[in-house]
Amino acid sequence: MNSLDVIKEIYKPYRYTKRGKTVVLESTQGNYVVKEKKKDIRSVYNYLKSRGFNNFPNLVDDSRSDIDVFEYIDDVEMPTDQKINDLAVLVGNLHKSTAYYKEISEDTYKSIYENIKNNVLYLDNLYDEMFNKFLAYEYPSPSNSLFLNHYTMLKNVLKYCLTSLDEWYSSVKNINKQRISLIHNNLSLDHYLKSDKDYLISWDLSTFDTPILDIYKLYQKEFMNVEFKSVLDKYLEKFKLDDNEIKILFILISIPLPISFGDSEFKNTIEVRNCLDYVYKTDKLIKDYAKNE
Numbered sequence: 001m002n003s004l005d006v007i008k009e010i011y012k013p014y015r016y017t018k019r020g021k022t023v024v025l026e027s028t029q030g031n032y033v034v035k036e037k038k039k040d041i042r043s044v045y046n047y048l049k050s051r052g053f054n055n056f057p058n059l060v061d062d063s064r065s066d067i068d069v070f071e072y073i074d075d076v077e078m079p080t081d082q083k084i085n086d087l088a089v090l091v092g093n094l095h096k097s098t099a100y101y102k103e104i105s106e107d108t109y110k111s112i113y114e115n116i117k118n119n120v121l122y123l124d125n126l127y128d129e130m131f132n133k134f135l136a137y138e139y140p141s142p143s144n145s146l147f148l149n150h151y152t153m154l155k156n157v158l159k160y161c162l163t164s165l166d167e168w169y170s171s172v173k174n175i176n177k178q179r180i181s182l183i184h185n186n187l188s189l190d191h192y193l194k195s196d197k198d199y200l201i202s203w204d205l206s207t208f209d210t211p212i213l214d215i216y217k218l219y220q221k222e223f224m225n226v227e228f229k230s231v232l233d234k235y236l237e238k239f240k241l242d243d244n245e246i247k248i249l250f251i252l253i254s255i256p257l258p259i260s261f262g263d264s265e266f267k268n269t270i271e272v273r274n275c276l277d278y279v280y281k282t283d284k285l286i287k288d289y290a291k292n293e
Helices: 003-011 041-050 080-098 107-135 142-149 151-172 212-222 228-238 243-254 265-291
Strands: 015-019 022-027 030-036 059-061 067-071 100-103 177-183 192-194 198-200 207-209
Touching (some): 003 022, 041 059, 041 080, 080 212, 080 228, 107 151, 142 265
Antiparallel strands (some): 059 067
16 A cells, blocks of 8 residues: 555545646645655754744645655635735745855855856857857748847847856855755746735745845746746845845846757747847836836
8 A cells, every 4th residue: 555545544544636746636625735855854844943934835744755744735826926025025024034145165156156157158159159150041030030030139139147256256155154945946927826815836946045046046937927027126125135145136137948849830930039038028128127216
């Protein structure tokens, strides 16, 4: 008998439903969520409690090696903009509650600099190859033409990233500490629930790292769904980023999304359009932020 069958025997659900990688059990004792165990969530929860942060579902049973059982949270429906603004406040509180300064080696910022620079240079070279390839076609496809028409703009974005990255590195290369927080590392609207209080779920990827990674990943997942300036403002009201943190955040989010060309011209055109929409939205976000500084 596997662990899920054991759990069913214990809680005797009258209904169970598979939702993605989780199973929801509905029983007369209450409702529960069963998830595959990927890390020691109890240790994460204990640390968060010690820092005064309690916005997570109760861990009901973690006694088995392969699954965890959590309380089920009834989520209140709300407008997307309101939901993500509330999420931003919660994440700001998370970072504020767990932030500390860590001594780092002289190679830490250099490694960050080189990794980001290599990614930007890779895109720069890839764009050149795509440009030369598409330009050679006598009749470029719609997706190819869309890329060709915006090639210069994309190259300018990469130039901005490299220039800003050099400026950032000049500011931080002699600093021997870095601000660290416990980051959720998998932020999305799907992982935020509103009930009797705010909840963050799915802590499997949580780790200690720079807090800007949470905002960067949230932006990449939700940039099409919301106006992100208000989200950033709400976050910064709770957890103020310093100038160097803001600069590297804006560099990271400014790197265009990758474009993958396949056999479907319709999908190829959407890929290029999504990349361009991302660039336009990011440029507007950065400019709107600069207006208030």
